[in-house]
Amino acid sequence: MTIGAFADRGADLQLVGIEKRFPGFTAIENLNLTIPAGSFFALLGPSGCGKTTTLRLVAGLEEPTGGRILIGGADVTNQKSFQRPVNTVFQSYALFPHMTVLENVAFGLRRRKIGDPVAKAHEALLLVELDHLAHRRPQQLSGGQQQRVALARAIVNRPALLLLDEPLGALDLKLRRQMQLELKTIQEEVGLTFLHVTHDQEEAMTMADIIAVMNKGRIEQMGEPQQLYELPKTAFVANFLGQSNLFTGPVVSTTGTAIAVDVSGQKIVVPLERAHRVSGAVTIGVRPEKLTLHDVAPTYSDGRNVLGPGRVIDVSFSGVSTQYLVAVPGIGTLVVFAQNMAFGPAAHVGAEVWLSWNVNHGFGLDDDPTDAPRFEADLDTKTIAQQRRSSLITEFEEA
């Protein structure tokens, strides 16, 4: 891949044993990653986990302390930023305020002395539907329009690899959703490789072909969105990507197809192929939307796990669905989502309920539950808040 030439399709990116140490702080530790050409790859993770650093290493804005970076098979580890066939859409867009939109877009072409930069810039602007604003200055555009200019400015160079550092981070929710769709559409159309950094799990799930969940400078799990969601490998992933109800206990029996875990005296079954650990103490879990509420104890059936009885301690209506918090003695508080297919909640605060779910919907984590919780502070904030709230409620009730 030489500069001065357009990439006719995306190139794959390989990070081999990348390590980045800042004075007194290791931001990236032995990172290995392959992004297939032409894919939309999302790097997801909490604040400070090293996403931006990874991206800056790929862009050549930062030098790795160890490891190699290959783009389309060629080692670019020692190339300078302006020599790499890579472009970046910065979080703040970083549009040049002293140039018009058109000049911004043509900037990279001119630097590489590519013929007819203006016509090419216009084409790129047409792609993002902003050609009519070509002669404005960035300050004269709305946030969403600026985002599209930033995109055009990068895409016009047909880089083998396009890096996006939370390009939607600054937008409000509405605009963000709209931009997500546009980004995805454009990626599909031009067929480049996108490396998209975000800390918004919903964004990653709706946009990406592959998601890598990063934590503390390492990749925790990587795969297709649905796969990651359905079968998280660690507690961190289970809680970072959506919410989970997690239980810990010893494996008490194993059949050829499933394991049974004793959770405070209640037996919960997980299919063998969905359990990462099959003996000793394990953590297992189930997603809140997979749970069904019952107001009478469900009769035991082979295909379902049952927990209960518990008490509903909070019901919160949010339009599409209702969220229930159910306290089950000895086990803790479980979250249940129920789509509002009918009017009114399925259960009221204070009601005695049982919970059940299809055995096939449970999952078993790879984490060793005897380890100190590695990612305590990174727990989903909502969960923390819910836990806090329910403890408050308990206090009030006691008082």
Next chain:
Amino acid sequence: MTIGAFADRGADLQLVGIEKRFPGFTAIENLNLTIPAGSFFALLGPSGCGKTTTLRLVAGLEEPTGGRILIGGADVTNQKSFQRPVNTVFQSYALFPHMTVLENVAFGLRRRKIGDPVAKAHEALLLVELDHLAHRRPQQLSGGQQQRVALARAIVNRPALLLLDEPLGALDLKLRRQMQLELKTIQEEVGLTFLHVTHDQEEAMTMADIIAVMNKGRIEQMGEPQQLYELPKTAFVANFLGQSNLFTGPVVSTTGTAIAVDVSGQKIVVPLERAHRVSGAVTIGVRPEKLTLHDVAPTYSDGRNVLGPGRVIDVSFSGVSTQYLVAVPGIGTLVVFAQNMAFGPAAHVGAEVWLSWNVNHGFGLDDDPTDAPRFEADLDTKTIAQQRRSSLITEFEEA
């Protein structure tokens, strides 16, 4: 209600015929509103609809051009801001940067010469769990902490009425949800009247006792969250508060309990008590989560409306649920939400499907469908984006 005294409970707020004209622009038009004492009231509406203006009128930061404002029965229309028993949590927090957290919180107490301001400020900080940071400056706090200080600074004065102007607007989603819970908890605990301004419908629905949806300086609809959601009165409310599938057609028959509407040849029934208009052309609708997908034409049953066949043009997985876009010839594109109770989508792109819903879940709007759509530009951005995307997809497929 005199200043210098603490309110022992919230006071009710009454706006009578309020009008606010700015030079060349009428921001509020004949606004009448009563907020019961002790309630959590949310004012919801799109950007620029006049929420902040309403709030500033109540706070005394702006003078109405007409009408009266009563707090706890007393007319405060001509009182200056600092004389009103009202406090505000500003969108930007507006914490005084030159004072410590404690001084910020004690500010109002000192101005009113209330005894022992420091102790009271500490109490308020304890309430928001920030007492350990009392001696920091606002700049040294995170966004969420600042928000809590702003809250403490207002609450410490025990105002009869607390105004909140999008206090969560600046926070990211996670923190926002956490703060919502805390706000609600605190309101319940201290029992003050909260007037909360937001443009986040989910926020309004989960927090408020009563919601008023505002549009172009007027209240469109007001009521309990669930009531507003289940039975929107106007297309604006139907689309602003969640999403809706809306259809327009003439009423073709009326029974004692229901009306039947002809929508491009398909008959759709709406219960009489859920229809705001019962003759002529009407707009009726149903929420996406109330729809059920069928891969074979469902047999007609009295209690259900059926539409179809249609074709699935987009499926998007978002963890908890999956969203389907279904194009029904002659009717348009419908949105369907289905909770992911099982693995995998219920239907794939291209599949032929039918849609059905419980007749009791439909609603009939009060809008006159022959009117030009009043709120065109205010359509939910997500919907616009989805519509755009599906049109794009169609284009691609055609090409």
Next chain:
Amino acid sequence: MIPIGYTFVYSFNDSLKSNITWRGFTFDKWLNVCNVQNGAVCQAFGNSLFIGAVATVAATTLGTMIAIAIVRYRFKFRSQTSLLLFLPMATPEVVLGAGLAAQFLSLGVPKDMLTIILAHTMFCISFVVVTVKARVASLDPALEEAGRDLYGSAWQVFARITFPLLLPGILAAALLSFALSFDDFIITNFNSGAVTTFPKYIYISAARGIPAEANVLASAVFILALVVVVTVQVSGAAKARRLAKLS
């Protein structure tokens, strides 16, 4: 404002030598500014313009370099550097002027245009640093990174991104330098030798009455500046209005 008006009005005084008592209205002084006393007023004025221009260029260049270094790089002796930059601003002009004069004297440097320029450059540098520094600090480094990312070499990034973006700050600094230099009397008085600048001319003539021609020149500068500033502001306001309409 009053003294400015006074200066302006008296530039039309049909005075003889000293311009104290009002003797009638005339345009002569405006028309023949450079014709009295062998054009001494104009020569002094020209000297001031020249000195101001050279000192401004020198101070702006040196000061801008320092400003960029201070914001963008780490180096030893940071605090000492800051102190060295602050001190000239905290030193009264008499001390600056007298100190430099003493220095030139003991080194045997003749006092002429060069010594004035050297002195003016010296006290302007700090003001330039302060002005430009603010601009550099508010310059988002992501812009320069974007330049590099878009295939700009180090030099291209400086020439096309960094410099143009700093330009308003640099221009403001230059304007400030020029104003300070043009109006300086105290430091000039100590270091000018036989060279006469405009303020010095006025000071010297103060003793025997300022000729109306000085008022003419001063008023001319004032009016010119006023016109420039008003035009800039008005066109800026118009632009802002157009912008507001667009969005």
Next chain:
Amino acid sequence: MAFAAFSSTAPSATAAPSTDPVARRRSPVALFLLLPGILYLVLFFLTPLVSLLLTSFQSPREFGDIGQFDYAFRWQNYVEVVTTYWPHIVRSFSYALAATFFALLISYPLAYFIGVKARKWPLLQSLMLVLVIAPFFISFLLRTLAWKQLFSDESFVVQSLKALSLLGPEAHVTGTAFSVIFGLTYNFIPFMTLPLYTTLERLDVRYLEAGNDLYASPFQVFRKITIPLSMPGIVAGTLLTFIPAAGDYINASRDFLGGTGTQMMGNVIEANFLVLQNYPSAAALSIILMTVILVIVSIYVKRSGTEELL
């Protein structure tokens, strides 16, 4: 515009956006950028200051003529100048203080009006701003001379004051402390107004509204919020006024607005340098002036909590 310059003498309340450690590197480029300017200042600022210090200890040459001195360590020079000129030292600082005070008194409302009240009318705002910076473009000597004429005994101003009995029949204006302080105040008003304006222009009115909301009367809002928040501008403005005012000798000069009773340190330094040719005295006075100013400035800056001046 030049006035933008003054904004930064005072650090703004909000931190600069990108002093991000990532942006700062150690590099030989830094040296290249710094060296010329720093060398320049060492050569033309620092060494003169040192030679001034050396001069201040010189002693008169034995049997020498006027203006002839030799290097020595004659610290008595300091004692002599202080005993001879202590009234001037006191006068310099008290005049400068008074001028700073009055300039602040005049500039603050002015800057507040331009920066806060006039926000609604941008054109008025820029016009007023132009009027404030206008004096920069007309020589301050000329403006001062104009005042001298306006204040002369037979002038309209003074005659009317006398007619109104606001001024005794024998009293006059020029040559008095009043006219010197007046001149200093007048001449430094732009230096006070501009930094004030730049901070007040950025003053977030929402803080004022929050104050109002928290039961503070308009006066209390002003005292508790507006003033503290504009502190950086106040500090910058007072320093930019106080320092040059303390060292000024034009206003106090007998040829301008002063008289024998109003001479300041600047006049004494000038006289010793240029008339009496008593270089050691002039140097010693300069060193004293500078030291006192530095001490005052650093105490003031520390106490007002705006330390990061550069």
Next chain:
Amino acid sequence: SSGAAAKPTAAADTSATNKTLRWDNWALYIDVDDAGSYPTLDAFKAQTGISVKYTEAVDDNNSYYGKVKDQLALGQDIGADVACLTDWMVSRMIRFGYTQELDHANIPNLANLLPSLQNVDFDPGRTMSVPWQGGFAGLAWNKEKYPQGLKSVEDLWAPELKGRVGVLSEMRDTMGLIMLDQGIDISGKWGEEEFTAAIDEFKKRVSDGQIRNIKGNSYKEDLANEDTLAAIVWSGDIVQLNAENGDKWGFIVPEKGGTLWNDNFVVPIGSPGKKNVEELINYYYDPAVAAEVAAYVNYITPVAGAKQAMMAIDPLLAEDSLIFPDDATLANAYVFRGLDGAEEQTFNGQFQSILLGAA
């Protein structure tokens, strides 16, 4: 910043090629016509081809010297080829070697120099300096605002004049008049004691506000704008001011004596135009020219034969004892005695500290 150790050397003369000349002089010291040009200088140019840039750069000996001393010490051009300074200052400059020696061969008209001025103690034989004009320091008053007028220095202290009196920053004139008023012969032997007595008087008048202004030649501005109504002044100035502003002021040499002084041409050490200056001096020593100047400036001309020439211009002026002083006038005029370096330092120091309002 010590005084120069080695004496500077004179600059090379370029007069042959450079026919311009820069002349620094006091205000009100040369003839001016209504158009603002100088008739005698115009004539000089017509005669010799040398054009003169004439600047009123001298307001006061000290301040002028202060501005140029550093260049003089280094032997550099001070921006003037000739300056007219007062005897005592010329004396200092000669001592320091700051002046160039004049070639009398180029100044044949020097023969017209009055004999009494041909030898002075600071410049025997006039090798370095040649007188330009002389004059008296006396008293002036505003005839409209203070019609009673003045007779003696004592009259300046009248309560009605409080705050309206101006004196000269020229120590020898102001202190000279006060000492004369106190009965001291300032040409004779007097010492610190006498000086101190006079300084005390002066200080008292300054600090009680009787004296308003202490200035160089710019005192004329104060008279003009009437800040001062009575002042110690130089004789010829008042005549010129009266000519410009209407006969507004009276002048008198006080009964107890006034000072008498001369201002002299000197060529600064760094000037490359000495020969041109010599031509200039020669020109002004033509009695007809001298008379023309004297008729305008009303100062005492040092040129013998000028009086006769004046008869042709204005016989009345030829009889004016302020221009051509008779013996009676001269008897009442005193030359301030020479001071040595130490005296200069002390007396001038005391005088200046009063100007500075020092304790």
